Amino acid sequence: MKNSINNAFKIAKKENRPALISYTVCGDNTKEKSLQILNSISKDLDIAEWGIPHNCPTADGKDIQNSSYRALQNGIRLNDIFKLVKRFKKLKPSKPMILMGYYQMIFNYGDKKFIQKCKESGVDGLIVVDLSFPDNKNFAKLCKKNSICFVQLIAPTTTLKRIKEIIKYSHEMIYMISTISTTGSALKYSAKRIIKNYNVIKKIKPSKNVVIGFGITEKTISNLRSADGLVVGSTICREITRSLKDRQNPVTNVGRLVRKLKNKIL
Amino acid sequence: MIKLKKKTPLIDQHDKFGFYGNKFGGNYCAETMRKPIEDLSKLFEKLRKDRKFLKKRDHYFKHYLGGETPFFKLENLTRHLGGAQIWCKDVSAINGDAHKAYHATVNALICKESGKRYIAGDTGAGMFGKNLAMAAKKMNLKCKIFMGTKDISRQAPNVKFMRDAGAEVVPVDSGSKTLVDAVSECMRHYVSNCDNTHLAVGSAIGCNIFLKICAWSTSQISRELKKQLIKEFGEIPKLKLINVIGGGSSALGFWNEFIDYDKKHVELVGVEAKYAAPLSTNAKVAILHGAAQYCLTNKEGQIADTHSLSAGLDYPGSSPLHGLLKDTGRARYTSASDKEALAAFKLITKLEDIRPSLEPAHAWSECIRLAPKLKKSDVLVVNNCGKGYKDKKIYIEQLGYYPK
């Protein structure tokens, strides 16, 4: 299963489309439900991202905050998350799984112990929202040693000099934040401008898989399809919220939504 | 054990990653914020050496905030407690009613210098919010204040001030609906608007640059106090400087000029609210609002709930600089309960003419505990950092009256 992240991008490339990456919160709205949701959408996904809920999320918009809140209300703990990842990987052994969270949750658990647990459970990559470059150098190294991809982030505010350095220290996947924003707000720039920023990164090191995330919806996804990968998070979380509110099954609704998203980039 | 560096301002004792004592602080923030905070750091380092800017700051402190705040002995309280001499540095006499005026004003000045037209800040007790709103109005900036809905209702007089000054008060209804959530929401607002908005963090917390700007601004208090002490005593006498700790901005300002003194000469005593007391309860180091600090968490690492009658103290974290002062043994930290703070307010206002808000009432409580055990030659100075009017309703509910 080594380098399953790289492999996922290769498959998408072969099919001449961007990799589709989902972001949902582990434990939203219950442990079992979140696993069912992921399991049901994974046929349309190339990579799955699971959020580790934290109660002081300083970079998340309302939709993901709601999802995290529900998961925490239902008592999700880190050890539950590792168990759920293990079960997911048993169901879908070839589907790469990336965990995304805030550093406090990792720091509290202990860096080494956390990464060890990730490895044991089959986590392929990590995104730590508030552990940015260069403060993340040691942590990234530790990930690498354990064959876990540490995903560096690049934002619209990142200077060219910094972009170059970040790329130098990056692993097989880089996450480009589309707009100056928390997760879940509308795109502030045109697709053209976002792709232009994306191309700046790609040109520096074409071999890196660069994904675009934040603010991608059913409406905007097709305009960004020239990217290596696209992450859809808040749109999915919002659908879970809506389903729960309308007393519908989030598993079927999210399944339908992800299918639609996939069709737009085929 | 970590050591403090002599002759280096406390705020500058960090490494290139923003860590104090290899342990506290840092810049745990989203990538989007990195460039804006780097720009802000550069601007601040330039401005603090810029004579013209310092002159402007001093001008505002003097003419807009009303200049030096008074320092006087509380004769009645001293006599009543029968031990140490008790002195009051009455920061609440400032225009703006609390030390937050210094750092709100400095933030507005920096915002102006940066060319940004929008300023955003968090507030719990409403003191920072009110002062930021007033400074923004004065300097023609558009101001947004983030405040928990629980605090909006318990600190209503300050909310009115903010709105009257033309600021938009953004209610924060998530989590515990208090300061911790207001700070999170304000940071999220900054992440989304950092291209045109200056972030003014309400205490000495947050990423490195924010706590530096804050403690640099409030240190006006100890610059004045040092002069006032020498004027009264002809020297710096054997002292205890007692200050309440929420995030820790007033204490850092009150203590800044005295850090290099031996603790047997000038002792620094911080007083937290009993159920929001990370420094005095051996809380773990955690990452909150961009920095590593002593912070109340649960076993899973989630940020814990706090409880205090005082909105300004109802916060699970503490300034990274207080972590440094604690670990180096330079300051000691204790706490006071709601009840003890109320009892202190009762006694102080019966005997003296000052009307502290709930926050400094906690410091007064520690002063009342300590004074009888000390000698006449011992000097206790309390930073009376906020005016009580904002808590009038709470005092009436709790005590049945609010003194004239």
Ligand SMILES: Cc1ncc(COP(=O)(O)O)c(C=O)c1O
């Ligand atoms: C008068 C007063 N004192 C103290 C505080 C607590 O904050 P800090 O510890 O940063 O001074 C506040 C907060 O609003 C306050 O209004």
